Amino acid sequence: MGSSIHRTERLQEGRINIMMAARIVALIFAFFCLSQSAAWAQTAAQMDQTLDQLYGAHKPYHDFFNALQAAVKADNKTAVSKMISYPLQTMVGGKKVTLHDAAHFVASYDQIITAKVKSAVEHQTYETLFARDQGVMIGDGEVWFSGVGSSNTVLITGINQ
Structure with missing residues (x-):
């Protein structure tokens, strides 16, 4: 029972890490797009x-x-x-x-x-x-x-x- 709880916690931590990584990638992408559009000026x-x-x-x-x-x-x-x-x-x-x-x-x-x-x-x-x-x-x-x-x-x- 204890190992399944740890496995569930690790899965939840993994999902949280993936979500955080996705947010970071989205922020980097948004910054890149904004900086590129400014280069046209x-x-x-x-x-x-x-x-x-x-x-x-x-x-x-x-x-x-x-x-x-x-x-x-x-x-x-x-x-x-x-x-x-x-x-x-x-x-x-x-x-x-x-x-x-x-x-x-x-x-x-x-x-x-x-x-x-x-x-x-x-x-x-x-x-x-x-x-x-x-x-x-x-x-x-x-x-x-x-x-x-x-x-x-x-x-x-x-x-x-």
Whole structure:
């Protein structure tokens, strides 16, 4: 009888230890998540440094971003059309299309630069851009831009509605 009581007590202690461990893991996980989300909040200097490390220079990307925001905000279709790397695959009228030149982009501008895309561009801040080796992302991937060609000219490489 005494050994079964000790076994029951050990089982209860084990359950308590497991519950405590689970709480500790949950707290560590919560702290990790909060600390990671805070890492997204950057300064302009940190974004400059990120772009310098990835692409060798931040100024062309910063200038491009500012010009793109201004052109989209003004609905300057011609200016935006000159900021695109052609051919560009995107959606127009619910269909995947390949745009080969600025004229086709301008003709389909309102179907490509939707309210969602426009809002993403207008509300994005330089400090919170997402940058990786394949390019710089605006919003949740609505627009991607990167250095293109041997001259590494910064252009839009993707638009996703």
